[in-house]
Amino acid sequence: MQSTTAETVRTGLSRRGRWGLGEIAFWLVAAATLFFLPERHLILNEIAIIGLFALSLDLILGYAGIVSLGHAAFFGLGAYVAGILAKNGITDPLAGLVVAAIASAILGFVTSFLVLRGSDLTKLMVTLGVALVLGELANQMSWLTGGADGLQGISMGPILGLFEFDIFGTVAYAYSLVVTFVLFVLARRIVVSPFGLSLRSIRDNPLRARAVGIPVNRRLVAVYTLAAAYAGVAGGLLAQTTQFVSLDVLAFHRSADVMLVLVIGGVGYLYGGLIGAVVFKVLQDVLSAWTPQYWQFWIGLILVLLVLAGRERLTDKARFAVKRFFGRFKAQRTDAMPTTSAREI
Amino acid sequence: MAPALETRGLVKRFGGLVATDDVTFKLEQGARHALIGPNGAGKTTFINLLTGVLTPTSGQILLEGEDITRLRPELRVQRGLARTFQINQLFPAMTPLETLGLAVSERMGGGRDWWRVIGSKREIVDEIVEIAQRFRLTDVLDERTSNLAYGKQRLLEIAVAFACRPRVLLLDEPAAGVPEAERHELLATVAALPRDVSVLLIEHDMDLVFSFADRISVLVNGALFTEGTVEEVSSDPRVRAVYLGESVDE
Amino acid sequence: MLTILFDGIAYGMLLFVLACGLAVTLGLMNFVNLAHGAFAMAGGYVTAVLMNRFGVPFLLTLPLAFAVPAIIGLVLERTLYKQLYARSHLDQVLFSIGLVFMAVAAVDYTMGSQQQMIQIPTWLQGRVEILGIQVGLYRSFIIAVCGVLVVALQFVLTRTRFGSRLRAAVDDPRVARGLGINVSVIFATTFAVGSGLAGLGGALGAEILGLDPTFPLKFMIYFLIVVTVGGTTSITGPFLGSLLLGIADVAGKYYVPSLGAFVIYTLMIVVLVLRPQGLFARAR
Secondary structure, X not given: OHHHHHHHHHHHHHHHHOOOHHHHHHHHHHHHHHHHOHHHHHHHHHHHHHHHHHHHHHHHHXXXXXXXXXXXXXXXXXXXXXXXXXXXXXXXXXXXXXXXXXXXXHHHXXXXXOOOOOOHHHHHHHHHHHHHHHHHHHHHOHHHHOHHHOEOOOOOOOEOOOEOOOOOOHHHHHHHHHHHHHHHHHHHHHHOOHHHHHHHHHHXXXXXXXXOOOOHHHHHHHHHHHHHHHHHHHHHHHHHXXXXXXXXXXXXXXXXXXXXXXXXXXXXXXXXXXXXXXXXXXXXXXXXXXXXXXXXXXXXXXXXXXXXXXXXXXXXXXXXXXXXXXXXXXXXXXXXXXXXXXXXX | OOOOEEEEEEEEEEOOEEEEEEEEEEEOOOOEEEEEOOOOOOHHHHHHHHHOOOOOOEEEEEEOOXXXXXXXXXXXXXXXXXXXXXXXXXXXXXXXXXXXXXXXXXXXOHHHOOOOOHHHOHHHHHHHHHHHHHOOOHHHOOOOHHHOOXXXXXXXXXXXXXXXXXXXXXXXXXOOOOOHHXXXXXXXXXXXXXXXOEEEEEOOOHHHHHHHOOEEEEEEOOEEEEEEEHHHHHHOHHHHHHHHHHHHOO | OHHHHHHHHHHHHHHHHHHHHHHHHHHHHOOOOOOHHHHHHHHHHHHHHHHHHHOOOHHHHHHHHHHHHHHHHHHHHHHOHHHHXXXXXXXXXXXXXXXXXXXXXXXXXXXXXXXXXXXXXXXXXXXXXXXXXXXXXXXXXXXXXXXXXXXXXHHHHHHOHHHXXXXXXHHOHHHHHHOOOOHHHHHHHHHHHXXXXXXXXXXXXXXXXXXXXXXXXXXXXXHHHHHHHHOOOOOHHHHHHHHHHHHHHHHHHHHOHHHOOHHHHHHHHHHHHHOOOOOOOOOO
């Protein structure tokens, strides 16, 4: 009796840390696109970046429950920092990313104290306000940012001193994908750690989280800072791989789009942002080929329908189908290990 | 030895209303102490003051002789003051296993650990097993909390607080809403709490109070009305007048 | 100097008419409706189309600029919005952003992306000098119309049966229902009137604010500032908030154009951090 319960406890707690078959397949497919879809690398690069951006939003929205309409602030800051560094002679991509991440993390840390208090609406307005202030700053400081003309003349050095960026975007895509993958693995590790569990508990019931001794505010500050750093890296990747930064990186529609991406993929599980990025970009591609100017209409319609139909139910259903699909393979393979649903990662 | 929990001249005012009126109260080490009082007597305010949800207007709160009056709620928990809620406050989307794992690892200072998977520490596993058995939750450990029967949720409510390994446990109407059939299990579990934990029970249910407590305090209009052993309080005609009389028509 | 103050007041009053519907939606239904600007845009386009295609005089278009958005608002409220009252704020935000995207693209498709010109009647053009202040006639007209509306709104809310029911529903919908007040009818009426007022504001403001398909996105933030800074517990809060914002914006653009909207956004953040309930709201 004692030992079987202990076994349940041990597997139950560590199960979430284990990689599922579906996850491995997901990343294998992603890696395969490096070799099989050369003409799509430019758009795939964008997908990887948006995916990382959405992942960072998920950390605060899905895991900490903070509704943000200004997540572009961190993305944009990262993009400008990376761009300005490269323009001023620091052309090593990884160094640029690190600095971008640090800059965004600092902004995230400072502004996190503003979003701890108040209602959803207050948080929404404060996050939006921070992004607007930053956008206005970037617009006014044109000596540094290029203002409305954008930051031009960025030239990047080779990655690790080995790989030069090419015009087909293959190296750029590989670079973005690897960075996204590494940060994903890190995020995955974090969300299944005790720290990650405490974040989920705060989202579920902050009152009780406090009552088991969790310093709620400190945890929220930590995850907000982390998410800001992730968004900064995503912005930095965009600046480095497209070698251009415009005011657009701080615009409202960036924040709205990334929320849309995350919602399409599903909030509260790390693959949501990545899958959402794929679906969003493909949709955008198809719709804008069909109605070049008005694809936004269809995006809006999808959003409205998604909400009306109950987005959580839909994404849960989709995930359940996927799980069953992979479950069939698994059932033959294992007998003792219960499978993890993707929802729980 | 200092009392497990003590208040000295505790006052809480909301505007003109005095919700807690100069309460000086001692919870002795290992005590089974019940706090009763009619509705609106200020029991909830008193609990919220003890746990740090509210800040007192004046007075002191001491936990094992140390002043915790100004301490943040989560730090009080870390010092050994845990509570349950009258209305379940659980994590509906998590399993009981995760809930207990959270509380235990948090207490061991693991909440800052963002690298290790939670189940990798042996002492955490052992402790969860022990708590799950004590609170009869072993067969539902892996289910979503929101799917549990109400009685099991009520047990989990106490189990989470217990997993904080408190020196003082505040039970806020633990049996509230539990159907008759599951009541016995709950009461037995509460009665079997280890003696090194001092328990303050806030309760309406007289059966539970009389079978469990060895001392009773009566709170009326925010002030301590009387205090004594079960026999003393239950035979006090004034208590009957203010409290027992009123509980009949509820 | 006084001219700036005057322009600021006109601008602020316009903002109030535009945003007061949102204040009620937020305060009454606790619904975050980012699509409020779309109703204002609808009103603006009603006026533009009637004047430019059918030659209807400006003043005659105004009732329709109120009625059309009000009807659209009523229909949307009954069919879509009411399903979302009980949902999370995130859902409401997503839903209303979706509506904005659709409205922007649809107007772009049917009307084109260019600025709409609204020719205000000649008797409202030009400026006169009153007590040594240069006063724009059209802006005086706006102040007069909006002033009447503000007084009327205040009267309806504080003196009529409808107003007291509305306030009851604001304070506690459940109790209001218990008192036999048909809360959903009140919600729908209020939503429709709020949308209509936004439309009227859009029509009146087309000349000052400009009118093109991106209107709902461009001014969304202003409406939200009015409501969050002013607070949603009364009508006076948003009114004072609008005036403050209007004057600050006009003055800011005049005196320190290089700072742009920076000052306003920063002020908004400071206010929200210090007083999350809004500047003029009574603390609950």
